[in-house]
Amino acid sequence: MLTFTIRRLILSIPTLLFISLVIFLLLQLAPGDPMAQVPLTVPPEVKEKMREALGLGQPIHIQYWKWIVQFFWIEPQVLLDHWLGTTFSEGKLRVISWQTRSPVMDIVVQRIPQTLWVVGLSYIVGILIALPIGIYSAYKQYSVFDQSGTFITMIGFSIPPFFTGPLLIVVFSVQLGWLPSIYDTTHVVTDWASFKVQFMQMVMPVMVLALQTTAQISRYMRSSMLDNLGQDYVRTARAKGLREGVVVMQHVLRNSMIPVITVIALGIPAIFGGAIITENVFKVNGIGQLLLTALFANDIPMVMTLTFIFAILIVLFNLIADVLYGVLDPRIRYD
Amino acid sequence: MTDQAIDPYAALQDKEPPKAPRSQWKDVWDQFKHHKGALFGGGFLVFITLAVLIGPWLWQVDPQATPKGREILTMRDIRPIYVALWDNTAKVDWAHPLGTDQIGRDFLANLIAGGRASMAVGWAAMVLALLIGTAVGVVSGYFKKADFWLMRFTDLVLSLPILPLLLVAVTLFRQPLRANFGPEGGMFILIVGVIGLTSWMQTARIVRGDILALKEREFILAARSIGTTSGSIIMRHLLPNVISPIMVSATLGLATAIITESALSFLGVGFPSDFPTWGKLLADAVQRMEQYPERVILPGLLISLTVLGVNYLGDGLRDALDPRIRGR
Numbered sequence: 001m002l003t004f005t006i007r008r009l010i011l012s013i014p015t016l017l018f019i020s021l022v023i024f025l026l027l028q029l030a031p032g033d034p035m036a037q038v039p040l041t042v043p044p045e046v047k048e049k050m051r052e053a054l055g056l057g058q059p060i061h062i063q064y065w066k067w068i069v070q071f072f073w074i075e076p077q078v079l080l081d082h083w084l085g086t087t088f089s090e091g092k093l094r095v096i097s098w099q100t101r102s103p104v105m106d107i108v109v110q111r112i113p114q115t116l117w118v119v120g121l122s123y124i125v126g127i128l129i130a131l132p133i134g135i136y137s138a139y140k141q142y143s144v145f146d147q148s149g150t151f152i153t154m155i156g157f158s159i160p161p162f163f164t165g166p167l168l169i170v171v172f173s174v175q176l177g178w179l180p181s182i183y184d185t186t187h188v189v190t191d192w193a194s195f196k197v198q199f200m201q202m203v204m205p206v207m208v209l210a211l212q213t214t215a216q217i218s219r220y221m222r223s224s225m226l227d228n229l230g231q232d233y234v235r236t237a238r239a240k241g242l243r244e245g246v247v248v249m250q251h252v253l254r255n256s257m258i259p260v261i262t263v264i265a266l267g268i269p270a271i272f273g274g275a276i277i278t279e280n281v282f283k284v285n286g287i288g289q290l291l292l293t294a295l296f297a298n299d300i301p302m303v304m305t306l307t308f309i310f311a312i313l314i315v316l317f318n319l320i321a322d323v324l325y326g327v328l329d330p331r332i333r334y335d
Numbered sequence: 336m337t338d339q340a341i342d343p344y345a346a347l348q349d350k351e352p353p354k355a356p357r358s359q360w361k362d363v364w365d366q367f368k369h370h371k372g373a374l375f376g377g378g379f380l381v382f383i384t385l386a387v388l389i390g391p392w393l394w395q396v397d398p399q400a401t402p403k404g405r406e407i408l409t410m411r412d413i414r415p416i417y418v419a420l421w422d423n424t425a426k427v428d429w430a431h432p433l434g435t436d437q438i439g440r441d442f443l444a445n446l447i448a449g450g451r452a453s454m455a456v457g458w459a460a461m462v463l464a465l466l467i468g469t470a471v472g473v474v475s476g477y478f479k480k481a482d483f484w485l486m487r488f489t490d491l492v493l494s495l496p497i498l499p500l501l502l503v504a505v506t507l508f509r510q511p512l513r514a515n516f517g518p519e520g521g522m523f524i525l526i527v528g529v530i531g532l533t534s535w536m537q538t539a540r541i542v543r544g545d546i547l548a549l550k551e552r553e554f555i556l557a558a559r560s561i562g563t564t565s566g567s568i569i570m571r572h573l574l575p576n577v578i579s580p581i582m583v584s585a586t587l588g589l590a591t592a593i594i595t596e597s598a599l600s601f602l603g604v605g606f607p608s609d610f611p612t613w614g615k616l617l618a619d620a621v622q623r624m625e626q627y628p629e630r631v632i633l634p635g636l637l638i639s640l641t642v643l644g645v646n647y648l649g650d651g652l653r654d655a656l657d658p659r660i661r662g663r
Contacts, residue, residue, distance in 0.1 A: 018491050026503060154372075154650075158643035160594050162601040162614070163635035166621050170632075174625045273498040277598055281621075291499055292602060295506045303503060310496030318494060 005323050012315050019311040020071075024064050027300050070095045071305065075105055099299045108287060108305065114185050115286030119275045122206040126213025127264060133214070134221025134260075138229060139248055149218065156215030161208050161274060165281030168204050179204055183284040205282040212274060213267065220263045224256040231255075258328045265321035269314040366655040373651020379644035383637070387450035398444040399609060411439040415629050436630065437623070446633060449611040453593055453638070456526055456612070460592035463531030465538060465585055469577075472542025473569055477550060486543070493536045501595065504529045505604045518607050526599065526606075530592050538584045545577045579656035586649030590642045597638050613638050 038047060058066075074092045094103040133153075137146035173181035180201045189195050228234065229252055237247045276288030283289075287306055294302035367373060402410035413434040418425040427434075433443040475485035505525060512521035549555065550573065558568050597614025599605040606612055608619065613634040620630030 015491060015494060019495055022495065023500070023503075026500070027507070151372075154646060155639075155643060158590070158646050159635075159639040160597060160642070162598060163617065163631075163639060166617075166624055166631050167635065170624055170628050174628075269496070273496065276498055276502075277601065280602060291502065295502055295604075307496055307499045307503060310499050311494065314494045314496055 001323075001326055004326065005319075008319050008322060012319055015315055016312065017068075019315075020068070020308055021064070023304055023307050023311070024067065025060075027304055028060055028063075067095070067301075067304070071308070078103075078105065095301050095305055097294075097299055097302045099294065099297050099302065104302050104305045107290065107302070108309070111285060111287045111290050114183075114284055115272070115275055115279070115288065118183075118202065118205050118278070118284055118286065119209065119271055121202065122209035123213055123268065123271055125206055126210035127217060129210065130214040130217035131221055131260075134218040135225055135248070135253065137218070138222045138225030141226065146222075150222075153215040153218050156211045157219075159211075161212060161277050162281060164208050164211060165204070165278060168208060169281075172204065181282070183282045185285050205278050205284060208281070209271060209274060209278050213271060216267065217260065217264060221256065221260050224259050225252060228252045228256045258325065261328060262321040262325045265317050265324060268317045269310065272310060272313055363655045367651050370647075370651035370654055372647040373655075376644035376647030376651065379640060380648060383450065383641050383644070384454060387447055387454055390447035390450075391444075394443055394447060396441045396444040398440060398448040398611060400440065402439040407439050411435055411437055412627070414627070415442075415633075418629075433633065434627075434629065436619075442630065442633070445611045445616060446613075446637065449613045449616050449634065450637065452523075452606065452610065452612040453596060453614070454641075456523065456530070456596045457589050457593040459523075459527045460530035460534070460596070461585055461588040463527060464535040464588050464592070465581060467531065468535035468538025468584070469542055469574075469581060471535065471539040473546055473573065473577075475539070476543040476546025477565065477569060477573065482543075485539075489536050489539050492533070495533070497533050498595075498598070501529050501533060501599060502602065502604055505599055509604075519610050522606050522610070526596055530595050534588060534591055534595075538581065538588070541580045541584060542577050545580055546573055549573055549576055579652075582656065583649055583653045586645050586652060590645040590649070593638065593642055593645075 038050070042050075070093065074094055077092070078094060080086060095105065096102070097104045097107060100107065133149050137143075137149040140146055169181045172179045178200075181204075183201050183205060187194065187198055187201070189198050234247060234252060237251050238244075242251075272288075275286065276291065278284070279286045279288040280292060287309070291303065291306045294306065401407065412426065413428050413431050414422075414425045415434045416427050416429065416432045419427045431441050431443070433441075433446065435441055436445070471485055471489065475482045475489075508525055509522070512525045515521060516524055555568060555572060558572055563571070596605065596612065597617070600612050600614030601618040603618065606615055608615065616634040617631055617638070620627065620634075624631045
């Protein structure tokens, strides 16, 4: 198992390099001049100097190498400095945003908590709703509950978040006036009343994202439970007189969770992608919204870093899913 | 004693004329018929497709036509006709059954035109993804040399962050394509291209798996032993056998393509604003959804129902095309 994990870890390095190259080349090939916003009165030779100051005069492979060094070598040093108070990164050039002229990572670190709160909480809520639905509808296959559950998950599957979001805003913010439609990220939780405000503003974005998760995971849970409920060991368990609760919740559930857990791990990067839309609907200033504003402002270092962070998440959770699958299921042997 | 001689030939003759052999597709249809959701879904998809195809002839209002001069004051922001049921002060007009938007364009005509664009993008992107996916799947399943590298490549593409990359690609390549193919044509090529290029991987994996299993079977060996070339083995023997997984992933691809296009339009990187798609109509209406919720709800409902229909159709097709489930 350990060797498999190490092998996968090593294999993920070329994967990440390839992805970073794809993103880099895409951004390089793209037309769009970062000097386009500079006033026309600025003489061309000054513009040329500004271009060189941004590192644009050099050939592509040197730009790529410099970006790699900045991202994989200098940024971790900054992180170390921040944690340990050392001075490894002093005087070294970090990835600088063209919009704000400040290091990209500093802005990302400011924005990530909002995204993590909304996305993480919605994922947990989604899973907590999905698992019981999946278990019960598999146990009572073709019952009214199962049929309606399948129908509702199909709907959750099909309605895009950019429709459910505005719909919820119309119903709960405009018509009923219960919940705020805009997520206020400057709000600080100090006491019970402010916690309540925080809770109220998180309900809608979390539920919109959770609907997608619930639909997906409850379908997997149902089919995984159905696969196991027909197995021989279930009949044996019943034959030796175990209570139904023990049979379903211990014997069947544990075996059925194995594929579901990998699906849960694989779904985490996708939900970050979905958060781009939800953050846009509810005006949450997380990293999805940051990506959008950076794109429209032609801020290439920011776009590159954010896209690459999404890529790291995908590769990381693919790896976690693979390893978890091997750990949980003793029948799977990678070696 | 019976002197009725038994005619040996008569006993062997069929009592009734032989039936035509049942075709595979009739079996599939028989199974498909039992899936109510799939029937409704398929029916709705056909209905929507026909509606957006022949709609412009039935409802001959130009979606881009705006009222002239002072008429805009009376002709804009008309509510749908059904609003008059509960609000008799609402501004309604039978000439515009679903109302008009803030500059007086007819909303029904816009929905039809938007549906045309959305469905066209969906179908085209799905076909593109299927072609790439099937080609990659067949080649890597059939030719052992190509298998390793093609599948590594597929894995790599699978671990690309799709939505951010789509956003990046569409925003950055918008200008040159517009300059070359015109604003609408350029965007159409761009969006279909990027969706198609980023959604072929699942098809490729499924097709590869099926081809790997099929090519060890005897009929392929027989075909090869009489000197059939690889190309005609693929075209004549392998592809017809993997048509059912391809059809199932086609339905999924159609649903994803429609949703992705709408999401791009919603985020403001899709088609130009005078070229309506359902996602574009929805995104434009979000600003004023308090006064005019129908402009959000109608396109949103159409997107959702179409995708729901396609998903149900896919579910039914999966059951109907799987010979192990069929007939149970």
